[in-house]
Structure formats: C-alpha cells, structure tokens
Amino acid sequence: MPEPRLVVLTAPSGAGKTSIARRVLQAFPNMRFSVSATTRPPRPGERNGVDYYFLSEEAFRELIRDGQFVEYEEVYPGRLYGTLRSEIDAASRAHPVLLDIDVKGALRIKERFGEEALAIFIKPPSLEVLADRLRTRGTENAAALAERLERARMELTYEDRFDAVVVNDDLERATAETLNLVRSFLSRP
Ligand code: 5GP
Numbered sequence: 001m002p003e004p005r006l007v008v009l010t011a012p013s014g015a016g017k018t019s020i021a022r023r024v025l026q027a028f029p030n031m032r033f034s035v036s037a038t039t040r041p042p043r044p045g046e047r048n049g050v051d052y053y054f055l056s057e058e059a060f061r062e063l064i065r066d067g068q069f070v071e072y073e074e075v076y077p078g079r080l081y082g083t084l085r086s087e088i089d090a091a092s093r094a095h096p097v098l099l100d101i102d103v104k105g106a107l108r109i110k111e112r113f114g115e116e117a118l119a120i121f122i123k124p125p126s127l128e129v130l131a132d133r134l135r136t137r138g139t140e141n142a143a144a145l146a147e148r149l150e151r152a153r154m155e156l157t158y159e160d161r162f163d164a165v166v167v168n169d170d171l172e173r174a175t176a177e178t179l180n181l182v183r184s185f186l187s188r189p
Contacts, residue, residue, distance in 0.1 A: 003092070003093065003116050004088065004091035004092060004096075004097070004113065004117075005091060005092065005093050005097070005116060005118075005185070006088060006091055006096065006097050006098075006099060006109060006113055006116060006117040006118070007024070007031070007096060007098045007099070007117075007118050007120070007185065008098075008099045008101060008105075008106045008110070008117055008119045008120065009021050009024070009098065009099070009100050009101075009120050009122060009178075010100075010101060010102060010103050010105075010106040010119065010120070010121050010122065010155075010162070011121065011122035011124075011155075011168075012123075012124060012130060012148070013148045013151070015123060015124040015130060015133075015152075016122060016124070016133075016171055017100060017122045018100070019171060019175075020122060020166075020168070020174060020175050020178050021033070021098060023175045023178075023179070024098055024178060024182055025098060027179050027182075028096065028182065028186070030094060030095050030096070031095070031096045031098050032090075032091075032095060032096075032097050032098070033097075033098050033100070034083055034084075034087040034088055034098065034099045034100075035049065035051070035052060035084075035087055036052055036053070036081055036083055036084070036087075036100075036101065037052065037053040037055050037060060037063065037080075037081070037084055038052045038053070038054060038060075038079065038081045038082075039054075039055055039056065039057045039078075039079055039080045040052075040054075040076075040079045040081075042054050043139055053084070057078075057080065060072075060080050060082070063082070063084070067085075068084055068085055069082040069083060069084060070082075070084070070085050070108075070112070071083050071104075071105045071108040071109060071112075073101075073102055073104050073105050075151075076147060076151070077147075081101070081102065081105070082105075083099060083101060083105065083109070093186065096186060102155070103121075103154075103155045103158045106121075106162070107119070107158065118163050118164070118181065118182065118185040119161075119162045119163050119164075120162060120163065120164050120165075120166060120182075121158075121159045121162040121164070121165045121166070122166050122174065122178070123156070123159060123165055123166065123167050123168065124152075124167075124168060125167060125168070127152060127153065127156075130149065130152055131145075131149055134148060134149070163181075164181050166178050166181070
C-alpha cells in the first residue's frame with residue numbers, strides 16, 4: 001500500500017482559497033481534487049460531480065450511516081459537507097489529493113493521516129478585508145454574509161493547529177508560498 005499524500009487547504013470563506021486551490025492543481029497536474037458532498041444548493045455555475053456532489057439531506061445521511069465519509073461537518077446550520085472515502089482512497093505520492101475543507105474537517109484529516117497530510121491555513125489579512133471581499137463577491141445575502149463572518153472569527157482561533165499559515169495579502173505571493181509548501185511536502189521521502 002503506497003502512503004497517501006493529502007494536501008488540505010482551509011480558509012474562511014472569501015480568503016481566496018478557491019483561487020489558490022486552482023493554481024495548486026495547475027502546478028501539480030497529477031494532483032486530483034477531492035470533490036466533497038454537500039447539502040447546500042449549487043451556486044450559479046457550479047457543477048454536480050465537479051465542484052461538489054450536491055445531495056439531499058436524506059441521501060447525505062444515508063452515506064453517513066454507510067460509513068462512506070472520512071469526515072463530515074455541519075459547516076453552517078442545516079448545511080452538511082463531507083469528504084467521501086472514495087475521493088481519497090487512491091491518494092498516493094504519485095497522485096496526491098487536494099482537499100478544500102473547513103477547519104474542523106482539516107484537523108480531523110490531520111488526526112487521521114498525520115504526516116501524510118499537509119494542512120495549510122489560508123488567512124485573510126484581517127476580518128475587515130474578508131468582509132469586503134465577501135461583499136464584492138456578492139454570492140451571499142446579508143444574513144449568510146454575517147454567518148460567514150461569524151464563522152471566520154471562530155476559524156481564525158484554530159490557525160495554530162495547522163502545519164502552515166499563509167496570509168493572503170496578495171494573491172500572487174500567497175500562491176507562490178503555497179506552491180512552495182506543497183512542493184516540499186510532496187518531495188519529502
Ligand atoms: P462553500 O459553501 O463556500 O462552498 O463552503 C463552505 C465551507 O465548507 C468552506 O470552508 C469549505 O472549505 C467547507 N467544506 C467544503 N467541503 C467540505 C468537506 O468535505 N468537509 C468539511 N469539513 N468542510 C467542507
């Protein structure tokens with residue numbers, strides 16, 4: 001059995017994680033993205049099986065009962081998100097897997113995979129910058145925005161438990177730093 005290699009990116013919503021994740025996947029063509037399951041509805045442009053597996057709560061709960069999740073979390077009230085065992089089963093050094101999951105999910109993956117997982121926390125320069133980015137993105141209404149900021153505040157208290165923290169003050173710089181971290185993790189014996 002080859003040892004899996006998992007790269008976990010975590011960040012408060014709006015911290016720029018999705019852009020960085022995309023760049024990591026471009027830079028490491030053998031890396032696959034772990035498509036999570038979720039009960040939240042798709043946003044415009046999101047595709048089932050590509051961005052997420054969009055499931056009903058009933059279907060999600062059935063997968064929980066079947067033991068199909070490596071980790072799952074109620075990230076927002078009534079909104080379940082989880083990493084499917086089948087998405088990371090094939091992870092190896094030659095074919096690492098990238099996960100884009102929340103803080104608690106990331107820490108659970110670390111507990112389980114230890115040194116075989118690299119957990120990176122992408123941090124916004126400040127909560128004010130984060131709020132501005134979320135408003136500009138415009139994917140959330142006022143209530144959802146407040147909920148995301150509240151959650152970001154909580155998530156920032158966990159940063160010490162990650163292998164590395166990257167401040168996204170500038171997307172190019174933060175991307176370069178992330179790529180270096182991933183490169184050295186993947187080249188480790
Ligand atoms: P969004 O709704 O903005 O796509 O994602 C909301 C949050 O859920 C993000 O922090 C995202 O990383 C997290 N998330 C996505 N998939 C998973 C997953 O499989 N497990 C966990 N624990 N969190 C996830």
